[in-house]
Amino acid sequence: MPVARPEPQEPRVIAHVDMDCFYVQVEQRRNPALRGQPTAVVQYNDWKGGGLIAVSYEARKFGVKRSMRGDEAKMVCPSINLVQVPVARDKADLNVYRSAGSELVAILSTKGKCERASIDEVYLDLTDAAKEMLLESPPELLELIFEEATKSNILGLPSDIGNREDSVRAWLCRADADYQDKLLSCGAIIVAQLRVKVLEETEFTCSAGIAHNKMLAKLVSGMHKPAQQTVVPSSAVQDFLVSLPIKKMKQLGGKLGSSLQDDLGVKTVGDLLSFAEEKLQEYYGVNTGTWLWKIARGISGEEVEDRLLPKSHGCGKTFPGPKALRNNASVKSWLDRLCEELSERIQSDLNQNKRIAQTLTLHARASKGNECDSIKKFPSKSCPLRYGTGKIQEDAMKLFESGLHDFLGSQNTKWSITSLSVSASKIFDIPSGTSSILRYIKGPNSTVSPANLDCSLPQDPSLGNKLYITPNHEEQCEPSSSEKEDRGKNSNLDKQHQVKEEKRMSKKLTDVKGTCSILKFLSQSSPVVNEKRKLDSLTCSHPGPESSSEPNKAEEHKSAQPFDRNKSNPSGSNSASSSTWMFNVEDIDPAVVEELPPEIQREIHGWIRPPKHSSSKTRGSTISSYFQPAKRS
DNA sequence: ACGGTTAATACG
DNA sequence: TCGTATTAA
Secondary structure (H helix, E strand, O other): OOHHHHHHOOOOOOEEEEOOOOOHHHHHHOOHHOOOOEEEEEEOOOOOEEEEEEOOHHHHOOOOOOOOOOOHHHHHHOEEEEEEEEEEEOOOOOHHHHHHHHHHHHHHHHEEEEEEEEEEEEEOOOOHHHHHHHHOHOOOOOOOOOOHHHHHHEOOOOOOOHHOOOOOHHHHHHHOOOOHHHHHHHHHHHHHHHHHHHHHHHHOOOOEEEEOOHHHHHHHHOOOOOEEEEEEHHHHHHHHHHEEEEOOOOOOOOOOOOOOOOOOOOOOOHHOOOOOOHHHHHHHHHHHHHHHHHOOOOOOOOOOOEEOOOOEEEEEEEOOOOOEEEOOHHHHHHHHHHHHHHHHHHHHHHHHOEEEEEEEEEEEEEEEEEOOOOOOOOOOOOEOOOOOOHEEEEHHHHHHHHHHHHHHHHOOOOEEEEEEEEEEEEEOOOOOOOOOHHHHHHHHOOOOOOOOOOOEEEOOOHHHHHHHHEEOOOOOOOOOOHHHHHHOOOOOOOHHHHHHHHHHOOOOOOOOOOOOOOHHHHHHOOOOOOOHHOOOOOOOOOOOOOOOOOOOEEEEEEOOOOEOOOOOOHOOOOOOOOOOOOOOOHHOOOHHOOOOOOHHHHHHHHHHHOOOOOOHHHHHHHHHHOOOOOOOO
C-alpha cells in the first residue's frame, strides 16, 4: 500500500526520464539495419514465436502490442523484425540491457540527484541546477533557447494557436512567470540538454516529464512519446488531474484502483476530490487514505533517492504447463543454473561497485500433482548469502527443500514447480579504508591503499589452509603475471618501510580454515550477527574444488574465493594485488585474536555473534553503523 | 495450463 | 525480521 511522504516546503524540480522502447533501441544499436524498421524484441521464440517484451514505434503503427506472441505480431505486421533476447544457461540473459541502462545513469547522474528507478528509467532532482541556472542565465535572458527545449510539450498551454515552438519558447522565457514556473523552465532546458547528450553518447532516444514532484513527472513522461518531453506547471495540475482516469495513476493500476472504481465509483482523479481525507482513511487505512487525498491534489512528497545501482539482483525462470519440474533432480539442475548467474552478478557487483549482498532468497510457484485442489502458495525462503557459486547452489537447494516441505505439509503427494527464482538482497557498500583492523594490518602510516592490500591463500594446496595477509609477499604467494607487472610500479617504495610493512602484514592469521571474510575485516560488513549462519554470509569459496560439506558447518568451509580488484575497477588506483580473499570471522582462532591489540580485539568481538537475547544495541556499535542504510526522512 | 523477468514497496 | 502481496515496466 502506498504511503504519503512529508512534502518539502521549497518547490522542487523533478524529472522522470524514460527510454523509448528500450530493448528495441538496444537491439537497433547492435544492428543498425533495424533502425526505422518495425521491430520487436521477443524472448524464447520456440513457442508461438516467443513473447514480445518491447515493440518499436514503427511496429506499433501496425497494431503490434507488447502482449502479443511473435506469431501474432507477424500476422498483423508481416515485415516485423523479431529479435531474440540473448540466452545463457537456457534462460533469458538481460545483461546487455542492464549495461545499456547504466550508460544512461552515467550520463543522467551528472546534473543533480539521480535515482535509478528501473533498468531504463531514472528520476532526477534538478532543483539546485535549476536554481543555479535561474541566477546565472535565466531563460528570459537567453538569446537562443535551446532548440530541443522549445520542442517541449507544456501542459495547459494552448496548442491550437500559431507556431507551437514559438509559444513554447515564449512560455519558457516569460519574464512575468512566477518563481516556480521559472524553475520548471530551467528544468525543461536542462532535461532537453541531457536528452540530447544521451542521444549523442548512446544513440538512444528518451522521453521525459518535468514537474514539481515525482508523481507528476512520471505521469507525463510517457504522455508524448517517443523522444519528447512534457512539462507540468502547477497551474495546469488541477485541470490535468480532474479528467485523468484513476487507473493511470502510479500505484492505482491494480486492485486499489479497481476498488476505488468499483467500491467508491471513482473513475477519475477528479472524482476523488469529493472524498474527505477521513473518509478515505476509513476505507483504506490512515496511510493510504492520506496518500489518496494528496495525490488527487497533485501533492506528493516522495524524494528522489541518490542511488545509481539496483537494490537487489534476481534471476528466475518459469516452467509453464508441460515444462513444469516434477522432481528434485530437475529442480536442482535449474536452480544450479540460476544460482550460477546470480553468483556471477553479485560477484561483478562486488568487483565493480564494492557492494556485498547479505540475503539469499528463493521463490517458487508450485502446484500439487494429484489433487487439483488448493492453490496454496509455495513459501519463499531466505538465508544469509554466502559468496561462491557452489555455496549459493547448496543453500538455494536447501531453501527449496525447506520450502517444499512446508508446501507439502504431511501429505505425500506429487508436485510440480512452475517457476523458480533466486535473488540477492540487502546490498551494502563496503566502506573502504575505514576499519581499524585494516589500519592495524596496514599500519597507521601506510601508503598502501586498501586496494593494494594483498591477502592471499597459498595456491599450493599442500600448504594447507593457512591464511596469510601479506603485501605482495612472494615466498608465500606466487603472484600472477599481472601482479608482477603491477609490482614494478611500487618499486619506488621506501625499502626500509616495505620490509617493516611486510613484517607486520605477514603476521600469520593461521588456522582460520580459510573461511573468514577479509571483507569483513575490511568493512565489518554484517549488522546481522544474531545467528550462526549469518556469520558465514560473506564466505566465499575457493576457485578449486568446491567442498561438498554442509553449509551450516563452518569448520568445513575450507575455501575462499578471490574477487578481482584489477578487472573493471578504475577507481582502485594502483592495484597491486589481484585479489582479496574472504574468510569467516567466526572461524578466526581465538588464540590469534588474543595476540591482537585490545581495540582490535574489541572490534572483532563486535563482529561475532552476541549472546542469544542480546539487545539491539550491538547494532549501534561504530562498526555496524557503517552499514545502516542511508536514512530517509 | 503462458507474456516472462526483474524490481520496488508496504504490511503484518 | 521474514514472508507475503501488490504494483510496475
